[in-house]
Amino acid sequence: MPTWSLRLLRGRPGSPPRLETYRVALPAEAYLIDAVEKIWAEQDRSLLFRHACHHASCGACGVRVNGRERLMCITPLKEFDPERPVVVEPLGHFPWLGDLLVDVTPMMRRMSAVGFAIVRRDELTADRPLPEGVEQAVRFEDCIECGLCLSACPVMAADEAYLGPAALAAVERMLAEPRGGEVLRWIALADDPHGAWRCHSAMECTAVCPSNVDPASAIGRLRRRLIAEKVRRWIGGGR
Amino acid sequence: MSAHVVVIGAGSTGAATAHDLALRGFRVTVVERGEVASGTSGRNHCLLHSGGRYAMKDPESARECIVENMILRRLMPEALECNDGLFVALDERDLSFKEQFLAACAECGIPAREIPVGQALALEPHLNPGILAAVQVPDGVFEPFRFCLSFLATAKRNGAVVLTYTEVVDMVFQGRTVSGVRVRDRRTGEERVIGADIVVNAAGPWAGRIAAMAGVDVPVVPTAGVMISVGRRWNRMVINRLNLPGDGDIIVPQRRTAIIGTTSWRVEDPDFIPIPEDHVRLLLESAERFIPGYTRGGIRGVFAVARPLVGRRGVAADGRELSRTFECFDHAVDGVEGFVTITGGKMTTARAMAEKTVDVVCAKLGLEIPCRTHEVPLLSYRAFYD
Amino acid sequence: MRERSRWRGALGWADLRGRQEGGLAFLLMRLTGIGLAVYLFLHLYVLRLLAQGPEAWDAFIATAKSPLFLALDGVLFLGLLYHALNGVRVTLLGLGIAVPHQARLFWGVMALTLLTTGIALYALFVLVG
Numbered sequence: 001m002p003t004w005s006l007r008l009l010r011g012r013p014g015s016p017p018r019l020e021t022y023r024v025a026l027p028a029e030a031y032l033i034d035a036v037e038k039i040w041a042e043q044d045r046s047l048l049f050r051h052a053c054h055h056a057s058c059g060a061c062g063v064r065v066n067g068r069e070r071l072m073c074i075t076p077l078k079e080f081d082p083e084r085p086v087v088v089e090p091l092g093h094f095p096w097l098g099d100l101l102v103d104v105t106p107m108m109r110r111m112s113a114v115g116f117a118i119v120r121r122d123e124l125t126a127d128r129p130l131p132e133g134v135e136q137a138v139r140f141e142d143c144i145e146c147g148l149c150l151s152a153c154p155v156m157a158a159d160e161a162y163l164g165p166a167a168l169a170a171v172e173r174m175l176a177e178p179r180g181g182e183v184l185r186w187i188a189l190a191d192d193p194h195g196a197w198r199c200h201s202a203m204e205c206t207a208v209c210p211s212n213v214d215p216a217s218a219i220g221r222l223r224r225r226l227i228a229e230k231v232r233r234w235i236g237g238g239r
Numbered sequence: 240m241s242a243h244v245v246v247i248g249a250g251s252t253g254a255a256t257a258h259d260l261a262l263r264g265f266r267v268t269v270v271e272r273g274e275v276a277s278g279t280s281g282r283n284h285c286l287l288h289s290g291g292r293y294a295m296k297d298p299e300s301a302r303e304c305i306v307e308n309m310i311l312r313r314l315m316p317e318a319l320e321c322n323d324g325l326f327v328a329l330d331e332r333d334l335s336f337k338e339q340f341l342a343a344c345a346e347c348g349i350p351a352r353e354i355p356v357g358q359a360l361a362l363e364p365h366l367n368p369g370i371l372a373a374v375q376v377p378d379g380v381f382e383p384f385r386f387c388l389s390f391l392a393t394a395k396r397n398g399a400v401v402l403t404y405t406e407v408v409d410m411v412f413q414g415r416t417v418s419g420v421r422v423r424d425r426r427t428g429e430e431r432v433i434g435a436d437i438v439v440n441a442a443g444p445w446a447g448r449i450a451a452m453a454g455v456d457v458p459v460v461p462t463a464g465v466m467i468s469v470g471r472r473w474n475r476m477v478i479n480r481l482n483l484p485g486d487g488d489i490i491v492p493q494r495r496t497a498i499i500g501t502t503s504w505r506v507e508d509p510d511f512i513p514i515p516e517d518h519v520r521l522l523l524e525s526a527e528r529f530i531p532g533y534t535r536g537g538i539r540g541v542f543a544v545a546r547p548l549v550g551r552r553g554v555a556a557d558g559r560e561l562s563r564t565f566e567c568f569d570h571a572v573d574g575v576e577g578f579v580t581i582t583g584g585k586m587t588t589a590r591a592m593a594e595k596t597v598d599v600v601c602a603k604l605g606l607e608i609p610c611r612t613h614e615v616p617l618l619s620y621r622a623f624y625d
Numbered sequence: 626m627r628e629r630s631r632w633r634g635a636l637g638w639a640d641l642r643g644r645q646e647g648g649l650a651f652l653l654m655r656l657t658g659i660g661l662a663v664y665l666f667l668h669l670y671v672l673r674l675l676a677q678g679p680e681a682w683d684a685f686i687a688t689a690k691s692p693l694f695l696a697l698d699g700v701l702f703l704g705l706l707y708h709a710l711n712g713v714r715v716t717l718l719g720l721g722i723a724v725p726h727q728a729r730l731f732w733g734v735m736a737l738t739l740l741t742t743g744i745a746l747y748a749l750f751v752l753v754g
Binding site for chain 1: 634635636637638640642643644645646647648650651652654714715718719720721722724727728
Binding site for chain 1: 273274275276277280281282283285317318319320321322323350352354358361362363364375377380382383384385404425426427428466468472475476492493494495496498508510511514516519539540541542544619621622623624625
């Protein structure tokens with residue numbers, strides 16, 4: 001069984017964090033979350049990290065792995081060379097609570113402001129007959145609210161009021177499937193200097209998204225919708 | 240001033256118990272050593288049980304499941320994928336269970352209905368075309384993390400305090416009565432005592448460790464299971480094998496992915512569970528029997544967690560023989576007052592577990608407050624962060 | 626999100642660890658943008674010489690023909706071209722067009738920028754110089 005070397009960012013707010021090296025024996029089939037959980041279980045019970053589902057559904061275990069935003073639960077150890085330490089740091093652009101733990105409240109508040117439902121009409125299997133007694137086929141929204149896109153977005157670094165990729169993608173989803181909801185409020189939320197127009201197309205949100213959301217494309221579609229809306233208002237003399 | 244109850248654990252049981260307590264007017268503090276749902280609840284199979292899975296062997300648990308399934312659809316309609324489930328017979332032996340299965344479902348009140356194989360294949364075109372029978376049941380899929388957050392969000396709105404990254408290090412006694420818990424804030428390392436009129440132990444597979452701090456014994460049998468997440472969804476409904484519950488007999492779709500489960504073996508330490516490689520192989524092979532080519536989408540993740548089954552005398556070591564029903568222990572019978580343990584059960588039955596537990600808490604305090612959790616819709620999980 | 630965060634303001638733009646083409650393109654866009662803004666003021670400053678009569682201007686033009694100055698012109702050209710071409714790329718991407726091809730577009734912008742700058746330098750040094 002190979003022994004992996006991990007450099008975890010450790011510390012608490014108030015003093016500068018440091019990288020500490022841990023060695024942990026696990027089979028190559030294991031995942032980064034297993035390594036971190038094993039370090040917590042067997043070496044250092046003070047280690048703070050978030051995790052829940054271990055299958056990329058809850059979005060809790062986002063970190064920066066060698067600088068890149070990843071979910072620990074779907075980052076296989078076999079990607080790494082046991083000889084070279086894997087550097088694990090907390091997500092950026094969130095308040096830091098200690099070790100690998102950040103406070104996701106700012107993101108959740110943004111998502112609450114959009115207020116989108118977590119279930120959508122299922123388009124993946126829409127071509128099939130419905131089971132008797134089931135009114136419509138549904139599935140969960142793609143976005144798992146892990147915050148990887150917020151951490152990877154360079155605009156977030158310098159504009160803390162920016163709505164951010166996840167929430168903008170959520171607005172776009174709501175406008176695409178409004179279900180009688182507050183269309184004008186969503187448009188107002190996105191049509192703001194810190195909304196859809198703040199995006200500078202660094203495309204890193206889509207590059208790191210673990211859940212097929214593709215926020216960069218969503219923001220593009222959202223802008224087209226906003227422009228169409230503006231043109232319509234302009235021609236129609238406003239409303 | 241109403242009584243103060245400390246709930247240990249913010250998994251599904253602790254979360255639902257906190258909600259029930261807060262709704263009945265108690266002052267509530269939840270202490271959880273890690274993130275919400277970072278133990279058994281999070282690493283869930285995500286199956287909203289119709290009860291079909293237990294109808295033949297564990298009817299008590301099956302009845303609880305179908306009742307709670309219907310309640311949860313009302314409480315958190317927007318947090319469930321309710322596309323029903325299919326039990327399919329893959330071979331003659333499976334087929335031989337069909338009549339027994341339909342009868343057992345009827346007995347437990349589960350609306351199960353046999354549908355022609357052709358119709359099942361139309362609903363689920365990727366299903367193995369060689370299936371011999373299909374039965375439709377009201378299975379569903381939930382989001383375990385958000386499931387717990389919804390209960391906690393509603394509890395918080397009703398005044399409960401939720402302390403995550405706060406670990407119980409000891410029980411505090413007054414004579415033979417538990418009067419509080421000593422906790423360590425894992426962020427600061429500081430320890431303090433939280434006083435309580437009643438302490439509820441909802442620590443899942445760790446309930447035995449917590450109970451030991453109070454000097455009592457709880458027959459929890461941590462029974463691990465492996466699950467595999469695959470990167471592509473081939474089925475819309477939950478697919479089960481029409482047989483007695485066994486290894487690798489269920490595929491739960493979720494979002495654009497799916498989870499293949501599960502296995503069962505007894506573990507000593509639920510803190511870290513190494514994954515046996517042969518279990519992974521077995522699960523992959525089983526999934527291929529349901530839906531050929533299932534694993535072409537690639538494996539996304541492999542995970543294991545311990546179920547907190549309630550032990551009884553003379554049971555097999557693998558845990559398949561243990562009931563999935565729950566049990567609430569008032570440790571007054573062990574000579575310790577002010578301390579209640581709730582364990583066993585399924586995530587699907589978390590609300591019922593909470594109801595039973597809070598009934599016990601009320602009885603201990605000589606109160607008669609009716610439970611309302613079956614009729615009060617839950618807040619969005621996002622309200623947890625308000 | 627400032628409170629107790631590891632928030633580094635504009636320095637965050639320069640953290641390229643883990644970033645891909647899009648992040649690099651964004652950083653270069655910011656740097657060339659800042660560079661061009663600074664150049665604009667230099668340019669206006671130099672233009673004021675025109676008001677001081679032909680001697681002053683001719684003297685400046687003589688310096689501007691030195692190899693060092695021509696090399697600086699090359700750098701300016703490089704930054705200007707990148708900013709303009711990537712501006713087209715970002716406009717398309719910002720409207721959700723060609724998103725799956727964003728990385729290839731970036732390398733295309735880079736290639737075109739370098740090639741055109743090379744031709745411009747050749748023209749400056751060999752043909753004019």
